[in-house]
Amino acid sequence: MDPSKVNIPPMKDLTIDNITENTVRINSQSDDPRLTYVLERLVTHLHDFARETRLSTKEWMAALQFLTAVGQICTDVRQEFILLSDILGLSLLVDSIDHPKPPHSTEGSVLGPFHSHEAEDMAHGDAMSHDPNGEPCLVICTIKDSHGNPVPDVKIDIWETDSSGHYDVQYADREGPDGRCVMKSDQDGNFWFKAIKPVSYPIPHDGPVGKLLKMLHRHPFRPAHMHFMFSKPGYDHLITALYIRGDPYETSDAVFGVKNSLVVDFHPADQMVAKQYDVGVGSAVLEYDFVLVSENEAADLRAEKSKKALEELGRRVKLIDGLPVPDVD
Amino acid sequence: MDPSKVNIPPMKDLTIDNITENTVRINSQSDDPRLTYVLERLVTHLHDFARETRLSTKEWMAALQFLTAVGQICTDVRQEFILLSDILGLSLLVDSIDHPKPPHSTEGSVLGPFHSHEAEDMAHGDAMSHDPNGEPCLVICTIKDSHGNPVPDVKIDIWETDSSGHYDVQYADREGPDGRCVMKSDQDGNFWFKAIKPVSYPIPHDGPVGKLLKMLHRHPFRPAHMHFMFSKPGYDHLITALYIRGDPYETSDAVFGVKNSLVVDFHPADQMVAKQYDVGVGSAVLEYDFVLVSENEAADLRAEKSKKALEELGRRVKLIDGLPVPDVD
CATH class of the missing domain: 2.60.130.10 (Aromatic compound dioxygenase)
Known part of the structure; x- marks a missing residue:
C-alpha cells in the first residue's frame, strides 16, 4: 500500500x-x-x-x-480457545447476548467444545448411546412456540458423554459417532430417545486452560448434563442443556452453564410409559418441555x-x- | 478438587x-x-x-x-502473538508502562518479534552485517546516566534487517546470525560498529495478522530503523530503536514505534572520523547519545x-x- x-x-x-x-x-x-x-x-x-x-x-x-x-x-x-472462553464466562455471556429469551421460553446454556457435525440421524425411540456401562434412561420431550403451539419438524442435535465422562471425539481410536444424534420433532412437536444418565466430568485440563484453572484454585468439573441444540427456519437457534438435580458441581460449574429452569429430575416409568416406549417399569425417565422463540x-x-x-x-x-x-x- | x-x-x-x-x-x-x-x-x-x-x-x-x-x-x-500485540498498540503501551522515562532520558520503542539470543559478541568497530548489497554505515554512540556520567560495561544488543528488509531468523536456510551483535560499552561509555543503512520493510503479513491489517485497510510497513537493547545491573532495561529521518512510513509505522527523539540523520564522515574509525571520507555516519535511567x-x-x-x-x-x-x- x-x-x-x-x-x-x-x-x-x-x-x-x-x-x-x-x-x-x-x-x-x-x-x-x-x-x-x-x-x-x-x-x-x-x-x-x-x-x-x-x-x-x-x-x-x-x-x-x-x-x-x-x-x-x-x-x-x-478447541482450547472455546474452553478458555467458557471458563472466563465469555461463552455464556455471548450466547445470552445473541439469543435473548423472553419470559417463559427455554433458557440457553453453553455450547462447549464437543458438538460435532458427525452425529447420525436417528428415529424417535432410538438409543443414542451404546456404552454398556451407562445407566439407561428414556428422554421424552415436547417443543412449543411462545404461544403454546407445538413446533413440528425442528432439527434437534443431542449429545452427551459416556459413563466415564468423555465425549466420543475425545477418543483417538473412535470408529464412529456415539453418544450423539440428530432427530426431528414429529407433527405434534414431540421427540423421544433412549440415552444414558449423564455424569459429571472435568473439562479437558491437561492443557494451558487446565493450568490456568489450577493457578486460580478452580476445579475443572461440569455437573452432569445433556446438550440440546434446536434449529428450524423462522425460530431463533437454541443451544441449551439439561442438568441433573443434586450434582455436587451444580453450583460451581466450571463454565457457568447451570440455570434453575434447566435442572431436572428423573422419575420412574409407570406402566403406561413403560408400554408406550418399550422400557421397563420403574426405569429412569426424564421429561422436558422446550419453548422456542421466533426469529422475529x-x-x-x-x-x-x-x-x-x-x-x-x-x-x-x-x-x-x-x-x-x-x-x- | x-x-x-x-x-x-x-x-x-x-x-x-x-x-x-x-x-x-x-x-x-x-x-x-x-x-x-x-x-x-x-x-x-x-x-x-x-x-x-x-x-x-x-x-x-x-x-x-x-x-x-x-x-x-x-x-x-x-511469534505472531507479538506481532498482533504490536499492531494493536499493546506492545508500545506495555513498554511505556513498564519502563517509564524521566525527561531527557532516551525514549523506548517496540521490541518486535525479531530479537534473538543467537547474536555473537563483537568488538568495537566490527561489522555486524555481511550483506554485500547493503549500503555501509558507521554508528558511533555514547551511553550516559541521567546525571551526564558515562556508563561503562553496558551490554548492548543491536539488530537490523538485511538490505531486502528481512532479519536473519526469517531465512529457513540461514547458517548463523547476521545483522545482529552484542557488544559492551567501554570505560568512557562509548561503543561503535559498522552496519548497513536500515531500510523500511513490511512486518510478516502472510499470516492471520497480515489478513487483519488488510481487512482494516492498513499497510504492514515499518519505517527504516535499527534496534538497540541496553542492560546493566542497576539500570532500567532499555529497549529502543533509531529511525532514519524522511522514511515514507515515518508517520504511519504499523507498530507505532516512532518517536521524534529517536529520528536520526546520517552525515558524511570527515577526515578525522574517517581516519579514527577506518572508513572512507564522506561515508555515512550516524551518531547518537543514549541516556539510561537507573533502576531506582x-x-x-x-x-x-x-x-x-x-x-x-x-x-x-x-x-x-x-x-x-x-x-x-
Whole structure:
C-alpha cells in the first residue's frame, strides 16, 4: 500500500495517554462500520486493561506465551480457545447476548467444545448411546412456540458423554459417532430417545486452560448434563442443556452453564410409559418441555437491548444486519 | 478438587448482568493478589467488550478461529502473538508502562518479534552485517546516566534487517546470525560498529495478522530503523530503536514505534572520523547519545504512576514486587 494513501493524521511520539486514540484512528480506515466499532471497543478495553493493571513486560510475555500454547494445542477435535472462553464466562455471556429469551421460553446454556457435525440421524425411540456401562434412561420431550403451539419438524442435535465422562471425539481410536444424534420433532412437536444418565466430568485440563484453572484454585468439573441444540427456519437457534438435580458441581460449574429452569429430575416409568416406549417399569425417565422463540421475537429483543447498551455508552445507535454500530450521521 | 472446598457462594442462573461478578469471584480463590487483580480487570474488560459490542456468536467464533490461527503459525522463530500485540498498540503501551522515562532520558520503542539470543559478541568497530548489497554505515554512540556520567560495561544488543528488509531468523536456510551483535560499552561509555543503512520493510503479513491489517485497510510497513537493547545491573532495561529521518512510513509505522527523539540523520564522515574509525571520507555516519535511567529512578516513577492509575479507578493501592494490587486491608 502506498503510504500516501494512509488516510489518517501523522502518528509519532505515541505515549501511554495517546496510543489508544491513534490505534483506533488507524483501525478506522475500512468501509465496514461494524468492524471499525468492534475494533474500537477491543483496543480501548485492551489498553485500559494494561493501564489499569500496569501490566509488566514479563506478564505481557507470559500472556502471549499462554495464548500461543492455547492455539498450539488445538486440533480438529480439540478447541482450547472455546474452553478458555467458557471458563472466563465469555461463552455464556455471548450466547445470552445473541439469543435473548423472553419470559417463559427455554433458557440457553453453553455450547462447549464437543458438538460435532458427525452425529447420525436417528428415529424417535432410538438409543443414542451404546456404552454398556451407562445407566439407561428414556428422554421424552415436547417443543412449543411462545404461544403454546407445538413446533413440528425442528432439527434437534443431542449429545452427551459416556459413563466415564468423555465425549466420543475425545477418543483417538473412535470408529464412529456415539453418544450423539440428530432427530426431528414429529407433527405434534414431540421427540423421544433412549440415552444414558449423564455424569459429571472435568473439562479437558491437561492443557494451558487446565493450568490456568489450577493457578486460580478452580476445579475443572461440569455437573452432569445433556446438550440440546434446536434449529428450524423462522425460530431463533437454541443451544441449551439439561442438568441433573443434586450434582455436587451444580453450583460451581466450571463454565457457568447451570440455570434453575434447566435442572431436572428423573422419575420412574409407570406402566403406561413403560408400554408406550418399550422400557421397563420403574426405569429412569426424564421429561422436558422446550419453548422456542421466533426469529422475529429474538431480533426485536436483540435490537432493543443493543440500543440500550449503546445509549448507556452515550452513543446513538443504528443496526446493520441486526448488529449495532454508532450512528454518526 | 472436592466441590465442598469451593470457596464461593453458590452460582446458578448467570445472566448478562451477573456473569461478570460471579466469574471474578470464582477467580479470586488463589492466594496471589496480583493474579486475582489482573484476572478481575481482564474479565471485566472482556465482558464489557462483549456487552458494548453485543458480540454475536458468529463474531465470537470468528475471533476464536483467528486466535487459533495466530497460535498455530507460531514457531521458534515466528511469534505472531507479538506481532498482533504490536499492531494493536499493546506492545508500545506495555513498554511505556513498564519502563517509564524521566525527561531527557532516551525514549523506548517496540521490541518486535525479531530479537534473538543467537547474536555473537563483537568488538568495537566490527561489522555486524555481511550483506554485500547493503549500503555501509558507521554508528558511533555514547551511553550516559541521567546525571551526564558515562556508563561503562553496558551490554548492548543491536539488530537490523538485511538490505531486502528481512532479519536473519526469517531465512529457513540461514547458517548463523547476521545483522545482529552484542557488544559492551567501554570505560568512557562509548561503543561503535559498522552496519548497513536500515531500510523500511513490511512486518510478516502472510499470516492471520497480515489478513487483519488488510481487512482494516492498513499497510504492514515499518519505517527504516535499527534496534538497540541496553542492560546493566542497576539500570532500567532499555529497549529502543533509531529511525532514519524522511522514511515514507515515518508517520504511519504499523507498530507505532516512532518517536521524534529517536529520528536520526546520517552525515558524511570527515577526515578525522574517517581516519579514527577506518572508513572512507564522506561515508555515512550516524551518531547518537543514549541516556539510561537507573533502576531506582524507574521504580519510583512506576510506583508513582501505578498509584495514580489505581486511584483513578477509585481504589487504594499497595505494591507487591513493584506491581499494584488493590489495598483491601
